[in-house]
Structures are given as C-alpha cells and as structure tokens.
Amino acid sequence: DAGVIQSPRHEVTEMGQEVTLRCKPISGHDYLFWYRQTMMRGLELLIYFNNNVPIDDSGMPEDRFSAKMPNASFSTLKIQPSEPRDSAVYFCASSFGGGTEAFFGQGTRLTVV
Amino acid sequence: QKEVEQNSGPLSVPEGAIASLNCTYSDRGSQSFFWYRQYSGKSPELIMFIYSNGDKEDGRFTAQLNKASQYVSLLIRDSQPSDSATYLCAVDSGNTPLVFGKGTRLSVIA
Numbered sequence: 001d002a003g004v005i006q007s008p009r010h011e012v013t014e015m016g017q018e019v020t021l022r023c024k025p026i027s028g029h030d031y032l033f034w035y036r037q038t039m040m041r042g043l044e045l046l047i048y049f050n051n052n053v054p055i056d057d058s059g060m061p062e063d064r065f066s067a068k069m070p071n072a073s074f075s076t077l078k079i080q081p082s083e084p085r086d087s088a089v090y091f092c093a094s095s096f097g098g099g100t101e102a103f104f105g106q107g108t109r110l111t112v113v
Numbered sequence: 114q115k116e117v118e119q120n121s122g123p124l125s126v127p128e129g130a131i132a133s134l135n136c137t138y139s140d141r142g143s144q145s146f147f148w149y150r151q152y153s154g155k156s157p158e159l160i161m162f163i164y165s166n167g168d169k170e171d172g173r174f175t176a177q178l179n180k181a182s183q184y185v186s187l188l189i190r191d192s193q194p195s196d197s198a199t200y201l202c203a204v205d206s207g208n209t210p211l212v213f214g215k216g217t218r219l220s221v222i223a
Binding site: 031033041042043045048056091098099100101102103104105106107 | 144145147155156157158159162201203205206207209210211212213214215216
C-alpha cells in the first residue's frame with residue numbers, strides 16, 4: 001500500500017483565498033483524522049471520520065474550516081477564506097479502529113500571505 | 114479534557130549515551146500508549162507502542178509504562194545522531210483518536 005497520500009505538499013496562497021487540502025487514506029482503514037501542527041500548539045486534532053461519517057469536529061477552529069469525506073478513499077479539508085494565522089502543516093492520518101496506530105500522510109505545508 | 118504532557122526540550126545527549134524521554138497523561142482510563150518519532154519537515158511515524166505495565170524492548174528502544182503513576186517513558190540506548198528528532202507521546206482512552214503530547218526534541222551530539 002502506498003500509505004496515506006496528501007496533496008498538495010506545499011500551498012502558498014493569499015489571504016482571503018479558498019484552500020482545499022486532499023487526502024487519500026490507506027485502503028481498508030475506517031478512521032480518518034485531520035490534524036494541524038504548529039510550533040506553539042503542537043499536533044491538534046481538527047476533525048475525524050468513522051466510516052465516512054464525521055464524528056467530532058470540535059477541533060475545527062472556526063466556521064471557515066470545513067471537511068468532507070464523500071467516500072472511503074477521499075477526504076478534503078477546506079479553508080474559506082484563508083487567513084495568515086492558518087499557516088501550519090496539515091496532516092491527514094488514517095487507522096483501522098479508533099484507538100490504534102494512526103498512519104500519517106506527508107502533510108501539506110500551508111502558507112497564507 | 115484529556116491531556117498528555119511532555120518536556121519540550123531540547124534534550125541533548127552525547128552519542129552512545131542513553132536518552133530518556135518522559136510523558137505523563139491525565140486520563141486514568143487510558144489503555145494504549147504510543148511513541149512516534151518526527152524528523153524535521155517529515156510526518157510522525159510510529160516506533161513503539163505499549164499496553165501493559167512494565168517494559169517493552171525493541172532493539173535499542175525500550176518503552177516503560179506505569180499506569181499507577183500515569184507515566185510512560187521511552188529509553189533509547191546507544192543514541193546515534195540519526196536519532197535526533199522530535200518524539201511524540203500519544204495516548205488512547207478507548208475507541209477515540211489518539212491524544213498527542215507536544216513532543217520532546219532530542220539532539221544527539223556526535
């Protein structure tokens with residue numbers, strides 16, 4: 001298996017623009033997680049899905065953030081409009097079971113200028 | 114609020130020494146404990162997990178768990194410069210996402 005695949009790897013955008021991050025989880029995994037990592041706050045859980053259904057989005061910082069998982073092999077995290085404070089590395093991870101090892105994608109480094 | 118605490122470091126050790134990384138957690142019901150390693154600019158990768166009290170060894174790595182003290186540690190024997198990375202402790206309390214600490218940055222000096 002190729003592992004968790006995220007795209008793009010790097011994104012630079014201007015404040016106010018819409019940003020869409022994409023993730024393909026490992027085939028057969030039933031949980032998908034979106035994390036954000038910054039130096040100050042570490043690795044923060046934004047939202048997670050179980051069998052394509054959003055379970056907990058309490059970590060989503062604002063209404064500007066939204067996530068979808070239309071099928072078992074694809075998820076998106078959208079920020080609209082983006083702001084400079086959204087600059088961070090966004091990781092997607094998947095697992096088989098909720099409390100088991102999470103496998104991380106390579107991350108998307110987002111810079112909002 | 115489930116919390117996982119780690120000393121942010123940096124922890125500097127000379128090459129060949131033992132590096133000791135520590136982690137405490139708040140949820141007494143926690144069942145599974147994971148150590149991830151994250152190189153600069155890379156994603157976290159699992160290096161050890163432990164479920165039972167006591168020690169678990171894997172090569173140069175030993176994970177130690179003390180549920181009564183709500184404490185888990187990672188020992189790296191014969192530390193190498195290639196071990197220099199940030200080590201993240203993660204805790205599970207059931208069928209929920211892992212809760213991560215902020216990580217300890219380890220620097221192994223040649």
